[in-house]
Amino acid sequence: xxxxxxxxxxxxxxxxxxxxxxxxxxxxxxxxxxxxxxxxxxxxxxxxxxxxxxxxxxxxxxxxxxxxxxxxxxxxxxxxxxxxxxxxxxxxxxxxxxxxxxxxxxxxxxxxxxxxxxxxxxxxxxxxxxxxxxxxxxxxxxxxxxxxxxxxxxxxxxxxxxxxxxxxxxxxxxxxxxxxxxxxxxxxxxxxxxxxxxxxxxxxxxxxxxxxxxxxxxxxxxxxxxxxxxxxxxxxxxxxxxxxxxxxxxxxxxxxxxxxxxxxxxxxxxxxxxxxxxxxxxxxxxxxxxxxxxxxxxxxxxxxxxxxxxxxxxxxxxxxxxxxxxxxxxxxxxxxxxxxxxxxxxxxxxxxxxxxxxxxx
Numbered sequence: 001x002x003x004x005x006x007x008x009x010x011x012x013x014x015x016x017x018x019x020x021x022x023x024x025x026x027x028x029x030x031x032x033x034x035x036x037x038x039x040x041x042x043x044x045x046x047x048x049x050x051x052x053x054x055x056x057x058x059x060x061x062x063x064x065x066x067x068x069x070x071x072x073x074x075x076x077x078x079x080x081x082x083x084x085x086x087x088x089x090x091x092x093x094x095x096x097x098x099x100x101x102x103x104x105x106x107x108x109x110x111x112x113x114x115x116x117x118x119x120x121x122x123x124x125x126x127x128x129x130x131x132x133x134x135x136x137x138x139x140x141x142x143x144x145x146x147x148x149x150x151x152x153x154x155x156x157x158x159x160x161x162x163x164x165x166x167x168x169x170x171x172x173x174x175x176x177x178x179x180x181x182x183x184x185x186x187x188x189x190x191x192x193x194x195x196x197x198x199x200x201x202x203x204x205x206x207x208x209x210x211x212x213x214x215x216x217x218x219x220x221x222x223x224x225x226x227x228x229x230x231x232x233x234x235x236x237x238x239x240x241x242x243x244x245x246x247x248x249x250x251x252x253x254x255x256x257x258x259x260x261x262x263x264x265x266x267x268x269x270x271x272x273x274x275x276x277x278x279x280x281x282x283x284x285x286x287x288x289x290x291x292x293x294x295x296x297x298x299x300x301x302x303x304x305x306x307x308x309x310x311x312x313x314x315x316x317x318x319x320x321x322x323x324x325x326x327x328x329x330x331x332x333x334x335x336x337x338x339x340x341x342x343x344x345x346x347x348x349x350x351x352x353x354x355x356x357x358x359x360x361x
Contacts, residue, residue, distance in 0.1 A: 001025055001152050003055040005080060007070055009040035011116060012086050013061030014124035017045035019157040022126050028055065032062075040121040054078055057149045060085040063219070064226035068096035075102055082146035083107045084153070088173060089226040090137045090166035108150050109137040109166055111173070112159060119216045127158070134159035137166040174230035181212050181220060182231070183238065188213035204326040245270050292321055293345035294337050298358040299325070301332040309336065309357065316351040318344045335360060 027046030058080035248266025322339035
């Protein structure tokens with residue numbers, strides 16, 4: 001691949017362009033808002049001048065509702081050897097293209113499973129897709145040359161290709177992305193008019209649950225409008241679980257011991273089902289979930305503290321598998337949770353204590 005056109009210079013499009021340009025591909029940028037394209041060009045993502053002839057690959061990075069019309073216009077003027085889109089839904093755009101009667105041998109729908117809460121070209125990074133799954137939805141009609149171009153792009157972005165059927169993809173992202181986003185927003189909405197004294201008690205748990213609720217609503221309206229059925233089906237199942245849990249909690253308020261017992265069992269059922277689902281979430285590097293130990297350390301909010309604790313762990317040969325920080329409200333300190341293999345936990349605990357760190361159980 002020597003040349004590419006990226007149509008749509010938001011977070012995803014600009015990140016693709018930055019990755020390609022950084023690896024020597026000449027990238028031409030276009031956007032319905034020329035200022036976005038100019039901003040992406042200024043960031044080093046390519047040029048906002050049109051190509052003189054067909055490019056090797058056109059990457060359509062526009063909202064799902066506009067994918068089909070954008071592709072139709074590009075194909076109509078022979079803008080590229082191959083065409084892909086990076087929208088978060090795949091079945092709808094393909095059916096729209098088929099209804100337009102277009103030759104789809106030169107097109108493959110794709111979806112990089114990566115993103116951020118922020119949007120727009122200024123939020124883009126060249127490493128956004130590194131190590132992340134990138135779904136391709138080719139059909140029997142897809143041209144091998146176009147598939148190879150798509151695989152080359154994924155390789156240049158250092159992502160991991162995953163081949164799926166388009167409708168299966170849409171059901172999958174409804175489960176792991178679209179439905180969780182709405183649930184996160186619903187939980188976050190409870191905070192809007194909450195008492196300030198309650199909000200000040202927010203800890204890491206509520207931060208984790210509500211993190212993705214910070215995303216741009218207009219972008220999510222576009223996404224959800226393109227995949228409403230599967231998302232609604234999943235929310236209906238969540239709603240049934242909520243109804244059952246509410247009944248169980250009400251039963252716990254009863255003066256009748258048998259009803260309280262039934263209520264406790266109902267709450268336990270939903271919690272255990274949550275346990276069973278959570279352990280299926282892939283672990284580090286997409287591997288099967290692994291049991292780790294957590295070493296919790298009090299850490300001051302001062303320059304160099306993280307570097308020190310990582311260096312101390314490295315000095316005794318302990319690899320930090322994961323890390324998270326729970327910040328203390330109103331204090332210049334927090335708890336850093338170091339995830340390590342079980343046999344490394346006592347070694348790390350002893351070593352950090354020797355070096356003056358305060359270990360918390």
